[in-house]
Amino acid sequence: xxxxxxxxxxxxxxxxxxxxxxxxLLDELVSGFLFIGLPLASxxxxxxxxxxxxxxAAGALSSMVLDPxxxxxxxxxxxxxxxLAGLLIMVAGxxxxxxxxxxxxxxxxxxxxxxxxxxxxxxxxxxxxxxxPQESARTMTxxxxxxxxxxxxxxxxxxLVVILxxxxxxLCWLACGLWLLAAVLIAVQRFPRQEHADxxxxxxxxxxxxxxxxxxxxxxxxxxxxxxxxxTMLDEIFVVYATLYMRDVLxxxxxxxxxxxxxxxxxxxxxxxVLERTLLPRVAPHRLLIGLALIxxxxxxxxxxLHAIWFTGVALFIIGVGATxxxxxxxxxxYQCYPGRSGLVRTVISMGAPFEVLLPSVxxxxxxxxxxxxxxxxxxxxxxxxxxxxxxxxxR
Numbered sequence: 001x002x003x004x005x006x007x008x009x010x011x012x013x014x015x016x017x018x019x020x021x022x023x024x025l026l027d028e029l030v031s032g033f034l035f036i037g038l039p040l041a042s043x044x045x046x047x048x049x050x051x052x053x054x055x056x057a058a059g060a061l062s063s064m065v066l067d068p069x070x071x072x073x074x075x076x077x078x079x080x081x082x083x084l085a086g087l088l089i090m091v092a093g094x095x096x097x098x099x100x101x102x103x104x105x106x107x108x109x110x111x112x113x114x115x116x117x118x119x120x121x122x123x124x125x126x127x128x129x130x131x132x133p134q135e136s137a138r139t140m141t142x143x144x145x146x147x148x149x150x151x152x153x154x155x156x157x158x159x160l161v162v163i164l165x166x167x168x169x170x171l172c173w174l175a176c177g178l179w180l181l182a183a184v185l186i187a188v189q190r191f192p193r194q195e196h197a198d199x200x201x202x203x204x205x206x207x208x209x210x211x212x213x214x215x216x217x218x219x220x221x222x223x224x225x226x227x228x229x230x231x232t233m234l235d236e237i238f239v240v241y242a243t244l245y246m247r248d249v250l251x252x253x254x255x256x257x258x259x260x261x262x263x264x265x266x267x268x269x270x271x272x273x274v275l276e277r278t279l280l281p282r283v284a285p286h287r288l289l290i291g292l293a294l295i296x297x298x299x300x301x302x303x304x305x306l307h308a309i310w311f312t313g314v315a316l317f318i319i320g321v322g323a324t325x326x327x328x329x330x331x332x333x334x335y336q337c338y339p340g341r342s343g344l345v346r347t348v349i350s351m352g353a354p355f356e357v358l359l360p361s362v363x364x365x366x367x368x369x370x371x372x373x374x375x376x377x378x379x380x381x382x383x384x385x386x387x388x389x390x391x392x393x394x395x396r
Contacts, residue, residue, distance in 0.1 A: 016189045017131065019182075023124045024147035026178055027117065032154025033161070033171040034094075034113075051103055058107055059114035064353040066115040071122060071350060072208050075343035079123045080191045086119035087183040091176050098172025122350075124186075126342035129332075131192055133339040137285060137332025141276040144328045148269060211341075215348050221337040222348070223389050227289065227330035229352040230389075233382035234296065234323040237360055239264070241379065242303070242316070244372045250307055263313045267320025275325045285333050288325065289390040293383035295322035300380045304373065326386060 042052060074082050093112035100106050125143060129136045161171055215221055239261065246252045246260065271292075279288055299318030302311055334345050367375035 016186075016191065017128060019185050019189065020124045020128050021142060021146055023121055023182065024143050025150035025153075026182060027121055028147050028150025029154050029157060030094075030175040030178060031117075032151075032158050033175045034097075038168075045101060045103060045106065047103065055107060055110045059110035060353075060357050062111040063114035063118050064350075064357065067118050067122070067350040067353065068347045070115070070119050071126075071343045071346040072212060073343070074123055074126070074346075075341055076208070078191060079127050079343075080186065080189075083120050083123050083127075084183055084187055086116045086121075086123070087179050087186070090116035090120065091179050091183070094172050094175050094179070098169045098176070122346050123343070126335075126346060127191065129335045129342050130340060133336060136335040137329050138276060138280050140328035140332040140335075141272055141280065141325070144324065145269070145272045145276070148265075148272065148324075152265065211344060212347060215338065215344055218337065221334060221345070223392065224330050224334035224337060225345075225349045225352060227386060227389055228327060228334060228349055229355055230382045230385055231323060231326040231330070232356050232359060233379045234319070234326070237363060238319075238323075238376070238379050241363065241367065241372055241375045244367070245376055246312065248372055250312065252309070252312075256309065260309075260313050260316055264316035264320040267317035268324035271321035271324045272328075274321075275328070279325075280329075285329050286390040288329055290387050292322040292325050292329075293386040293390070296383040297380075300376075300383070304376065304380075322383070 038052065038055075042048075070082065090113055093109045093116060097106055097109035097113070100109065125140075128139050128143070132139060158171070161174060242264075243257055243261065246257045247254070252260075275288075283291075296319055299315045299322060303315035303319065306312070306315065331349070334349060335342055338345050363375045363378055366378050
């Protein structure tokens with residue numbers, strides 16, 4: 001261990017960055033264990049659909065309440081203790097989920113897992129951004145690429161694990177092992193010194209709420225925060241209703257739908273790669289957002305009006321290319337509003353959680369009353385809103 005301590009600081013920071021960048025990949029994998037594997041738990045515990053929905057609702061509500069407070073407090077001290085606490089509490093919650101036969105205890109585990117997971121992830125992301133605040137958009141693009149890789153691998157790994165004896169319990173113990181390994185790796189890393197734009201942040205008597213009030217009155221930060229939330233309308237929920245549209249309106253075979261969604265995912269990967277390697281260093285963020293939003297609008301128009309299979313595939317590819325870059329650009333710019341105050345920025349962004357929680361229900365109600373095309377049209381307003389916010393300017 002003493003020889004490791006003598007490594008140059010830049011090597012420690014480089015290794016720490018690699019470990020933290022693997023966190024979104026691990027998150028998507030383990031979330032896949034819990035969400036894709038939950039039907040196994042429903043059989044073991046004899047859960048009905050209402051109970052399953054209540055698990056996710058309770059977890060999301062717990063996270064929505066606790067995340068702003070945790071993010072705000074994380075700026076007071078180093079973020080490593082918060083990250084480690086989140087990882088260890090999450091391990092305990094997943095272990096409880098894998099061993100209990102009681103719905104009440106399973107519900108308690110979800111209430112614990114959700115905020116613990118967001119604490120570990122959000123603050124890992126914040127540490128990465130704080131290391132290189134001027135490259136925050138590029139860092140967030142790489143973060144999104146890693147999450148996309150995990151999202152792609154999760155169904156494959158789950159399908160391999162479920163054939164093992166133990167079912168749901170096996171998935172949970174595997175998830176515990178992975179997160180515990182992440183905790184050990186982070187525990188032995190040397191984190192950079194916590195830096196703040198205002199040295200008073202570290203004083204015990206600092207008025208955190210005053211700083212939050214000031215941030216909530218900052219129109220530039222609020223604009224970027226809103227721009228980080230709008231891409232939710234073009235993420236998983238769009239994929240769900242695009243699938244329903246292809247099945248119920250275009251009457252496509254499930255195998256063909258799966259192929260077209262793969263094309264959509266390829267477009268997203270390509271869009272992130274081009275964004276990170278080519279566009280971010282050369283194009284202003286607000287211009288990038290407007291350009292990507294226009295690409296999405298073209299893709300949406302083709303998707304809803306041109307019903308040939310090839311046109312549908314091309315449209316989904318175009319939507320994937322445009323939509324995938326909105327979130328990392330906006331989040332990167334939000335971090336740049338308050339260098340060294342990443343916890344404060346995350347607090348402001350987390351206040352948009354009610355929108356993300358309510359969005360699936362609202363879109364579902366629209367689909368139920370007016371049809372799936374109407375629901376896609378609602379989601380398709382996202383790029384217009386992006387253009388409206390980005391066109392207002394980004395300078396203070």
